Amino acid sequence: MDILADLETLKFEYGIPEEERFWLYLQSRSRGLLLEACAHAVFLCKLLRHLRMMLNVAQGSERPSSGPSNSDPDPASSEFKVGIIGGGRLGKQLAWSLLQLVPIPAENLRISTRRPDILEVLQKRGIQCxxxxxxLVGWANVVFLCCLPSQLPNIxxxxxxxxxxxxxxHSFASAIPLPRLRLLLNNHTSILRPMYYCVEDTDHIWGTxxxxxxxxxxxxxxxxxxPFSSRGGITLNIKWLEGVLYAILNVCTERNVFYPKALEMLNKLFFMAQSGDSEKEQASCPSFQLKHFVNQIYVRNLFHRRPLPWFDLTTVQxxxxxxSQHLSASPxxxxxxxxxxxxxxxxxxxxQQPVVTTDSSSQQGTSRS
Structure with a gap:
């Protein structure tokens, strides 16, 4: 409930002259960027959590779930650890999002910040601050950098x-480009950095x-x-999603999983048939192949019982x-x-359904619910 709904004089925009209200779109953009950042971090952690579950199952433990979902249990979650550097607006909202939406147990989420005393509410939930x-980075499987660009070199x-x-x-410091960040981290090869592009004309869908x-x-x-939407005036560079896919393969390589099994796990994460799909939909469900990640020469020379090479995520992005070619050529x-x-x-x-063309009109059979 908005307690300021009927109190016009206390609203943020009340004192702004009419000719300057154009700039209010920046308020919506700020919230949109916060939502995008948290959503993409949650998605990444859901995928990695389920991947670790499948890897543990492959080593002889419990049966995995069919893919990332919003509420399924995770017997392997105790091994998936996430760290956040920065306890400001983004860091706090990210912590709540990971707790509630992945979900990550509080004992597997830690925050490093210069002001841990201001995170009392999160500490009461069991998060170490x-x-x-x-x-923190020596403990975590994934670390989110939620700090100011000026703080990043020292960190x-x-x-x-x-x-x-x-x-x-995973860095949210947009002012530090990937090559510079890699050098700052002594040529670390497992870096993800989403790049967001904004336009002035927004749909104001983000809410307040x-x-x-x-x-x-x-x-x-x-x-x-x-990642494929530009609603709300914000677009994510799709290279981030490519980096996520290669990062999943790197996790398999680190666990010494042979490449056929690694591709099988990747396809289970993304292409497991859904319960409501028809037989035709299940049969036509796309899947990833080795040639979608390495060049043809490498494909011909890779032994069947070998892990994939370690991919530098900076180069990928x-x-x-x-x-890149496979994704752009496949709507x-x-x-x-x-x-x-x-x-x-x-x-x-x-x-999305195929385009149906008649003599009188063409219709795109796309439906979103």
Whole structure:
């Protein structure tokens, strides 16, 4: 409930002259960027959590679930650890989102910040909050950098000796480009950095009153955060999603999984048949193959019982890859990935149908629910 709904003089925009109200779109953009950042971090953690579950099952433990969803149990979650550096607006909202939407147990989520005393509410939920950046990165499987760009060089200097090769560092400091960030982290190869592009003309769909986890359960808002959407005036560079896919393969390589099994697990994460799909839909469901990630020469020379090579995620996000070409040439794959993204949050969307053309008109059979 908005307690300022009927109190016009107390609203933020009341004192702004009419000729300057154009700039109010920046307020909506700020909230949109916050929602996008939290949504993409949650999606990444859901995928990695389920991947670890499948890896443990492959080693002889329990049966895995069919893919990322909004409420299924996770027997392997105790092994998936997430760290956040920065306890400001983004860091706090990200922590709540990971707790509620992945969900990550409080004991598997830690925050390093110069002001841990202001995170009392999160500490009461069982999250450890302290100021020791190098200790945090040495503990976590994924670390989110939620700090100011001006703080990042010193933070990287603190953590570069402690960060393990398989620790994914996910940076939200947009002013620090990937090549510079890689150098600051002593050529670390597991870095993800989403790039968001904004336009001035926005749809104002982001809302103002709901907390972030609740807002991400709104179908309109959630679909606007999809990597393939530009709703709300914000677009994500799709190279981030490519980096996520290669990061999943790196996790399999680190666990010494042979490449056929690694591809099988990747396809289970993204292309497991849904319970409501028809036989035709299940048969036509796209899947990833080795040639979608490495060049043809490597495909011909890779032995069957070998892991994939270790991929430098910085290179993946900065250059064209076989996956870039495959993704751009397959609208059906893009639509399916959008479907999987929304499904991970418990939001059901209808997959795109083929274009049907008649003599009198053409209609695009696209339906989103």
């Amino acid at each position: 302290f100021y020791h950046n190098s200790h 990287c200097l603190e953590i570069q000796a402690s960060v393990e090769k398989n620790c994914i560092v 009153n709901k907390d972030i986890p609740t807002a991400l359960q709104d179908p309109v808002i959630l679909q606007a955060t999809s 900065l250059k064209d890859t076989p996956l 059906a794959l893009q639509d399916h990935l959008n479907y999987v993204y929304c499904k991970a949050f418990g939001i059901s969307v209808t997959k």
